[in-house]
Amino acid sequence: MPTLADSFMTALGLISSADPDLLEIVGLSLRVSLTAVLIATLVGLPLGAGLAVFRFRGRGALVVLVNALMGLPPVVVGLMVYLVFSASGPLGVFGLLYTPTAMIIAQSILVAPIITALTRSTISDLLGEYDDTLRVLGANRWDVVGTLLWDARFSLATALLAGLGRALAEVGAVMLVGGNIDHVTRVMTTAIALETSRGALPMALGLGMILLALTLILNAVVIALRSRLEAYAHG
């Protein structure tokens, strides 16, 4: 059994030597997951706010659906995206299978419901607070969506972080659609799975520590940025 110390030393060794393979894998992980979160944000923020503000038939069912989709199993999303982009699938002609693009698409599908649902919940709470005021001011529903999204911008950072956490942590989808191809589609989580299957447990756990540290840093950056901007906005 590998001791934590072994793994920690492995991780330190990789970092201090700026291992080129490690940098490549970390870089791809960041590129894939950050892009997926960006796409999911562009979809999820307006969709979530719209769900909170507009009243229409089937809204309740839609809210339940979006909330449930937060629990989408990555391996199922991976399988669906694989079948769609497979050479014999409907979108096979694009040749996207086993590319980072396919991984971004799969992760966007995983993250979008999380951002949508958390945005809806945040905006819904705000709406309860401000709805009357906004009505008195004569704001139409679209104005309300815009105003509340702007007002909630700092709280919504948490929704983005939740989405980013999901994207960086999942392995099931990127393994299936990316194929864990060395120097092409290998990311942190698939590298960890590979090292585990080689029985190289200290290396696998070391990579896990680096991934955790990375997530920690990203969260710290977002929180720091948020409080800076918040102080600026209110100051």
Added chain:
Amino acid sequence: MIKYIFFATALCIVSPALADRPILLVQSTTSTQNSGLYDYLLPIASVALDLDIRVVAVGTGQALSNAERCDGDLLITHARAREEAFVEAGFGAARYDLMYNDFVLIGPASDPAGAKTATSIAEALARIAVTNAIFVSRGDDSGTHVKELSLWDGIADVAAASGHWYRETGSGMGATLNIAIGMGGYTLTDRATWLAFENTGTHEILHEGDPALFNQYGIIPVSAAHCPTVNSEAAEALTAWLLSSGQAHIAAYQLGGAQLFFPNTE
């Protein structure tokens, strides 16, 4: 602002074209990757053939089904009957013997079933079945799983024992080894994966050398008639290389002083 966000997103999505070398996608069994053979062999082949060789390492069953869907140009697998059926069905252009090694039975050094003193793999498995010692199976339709099931034939009804002493992981070789070691169970593995495996615990090879444990690897270029999108030229080029000058490189690959794969093309 929004315009820039879209622009940045588009930039991130579109992969920069890094290499203009032709891409060859290999659907492969895992043992050839886990043992480090590809890390050694493919850079040599890439240079010799000027190809960008990409490997998706999954079990033999999944490799064959991915290739049947045209998601690959070349197959390297180890389940002869399946491979011949694949070519027979028109999915593969042809099948060639590439190399061989052997399967080994591993288990805890304490060997509760007494497999070590068995004179054949059949006897070793029979002892495991009789003593209800834990046997961990791949259960994933891989080449190793197919071989393992053929070995049980006539010895024990493993389907009936599944969930009792016979445990199917439905996972790759590495994951199955980790589980077998965690449970103190026996399992069948190809020798290359075992020799490259680092988390061996107190497990060791308990039976080896039976002719029934022979492990033949085959190579199949995917049929262009079945998959028009396939890169046949590259697949044929790597096949020809592996069956000629590549054979010496396969033989030269060693791990811990042991040769892992033995080239044996006709």
